[in-house]
Amino acid sequence: MEAVLKAKKVSKVYETRNNVYQALNEIDLEIKKGEFVGIMGPSGAGKTTLLNILSTIDTPTSGSIRINDHNILNMDEEALSDFRRDQLGFIFQDFNLLDTLTVKENILLPLALANVNSKVIETKVNEVADHLGIASILERYPYEISGGQQQRTATARALITNPALIYADEPTGALDSKSALSLLDTLKKLNEQEKASIMMVTHDALAASFCSRVIFIKDGRMFSEIRRGEQNRKEFFQQVINMLTTLGGGHHDVI
Secondary structure, three states: EEEEEEEEEEEEEEEEEOOEEEEEEEEEEEEOOOOOOEEEOOOOOOOOHHHHHHOOOOOOOOEEEEEEOOOOHHHHHHOOOOOHHHHHEEEOOOOOOOOOOHHHHHHHHHHHHHOHHHHHHHHHOOHEEEEEEEEHHHOOOOOOOOHHHHHHOOOOOOOOOOOOOEEEEEEOOOOOOHHHHHHHHHHHHHHHOOOOOOEEEEHHHHHHHHOEEEEEEEEOEEEEEEOOOOOOOHHHHHHHHHHHHOOOOOOOOOO
């Protein structure tokens, strides 16, 4: 299966007048099309730095990154902005919705910015809203709906362009347990049924148990990885917990 993301020897060094801090140290990572990959590690391990670099928000000090066979490090800011809009989807912990826009307007924003035909936009919005169960709230505003509905809206916005890769940054962090499970189940179905490629940074073993593969980093380096394979979710959850215990990471009751 072809790789949607290839990162080789990615390093990130932050320098101040009195200090040099290596956040990432020669990270190699490949995500194949249709994979649901989790990234975990202790606080300060470099998870967020890695996500920011792989999602074009930040740049590495050294290394190479290709997404959908595009060298993102060779793009100027305008080309990178277009690439980010057209090829990448983002789901953030705090939703990042615009309160002055309706749910529908938030979802269609990436297509409107790309000057897509209005009839195509209407069709795509209706399709993704139906798929995520939010068709009935399209005319409401973010402050009028629940956190779970806001995150589904953000997910719809991430999916609307049929991105090559979806980045999810602690997507369940601001949700109650019922809404979190619902979102994770939705992401899992998108991955399995629509072959969506997803990279999710999380501290939560429960969230990670929905992935097909989980990569662990520590002190800015690749530490280990585990694959779900034929295990059920509870068995994989326990494997994630065992690895976090080795790393000194977090805990979550299985549901």
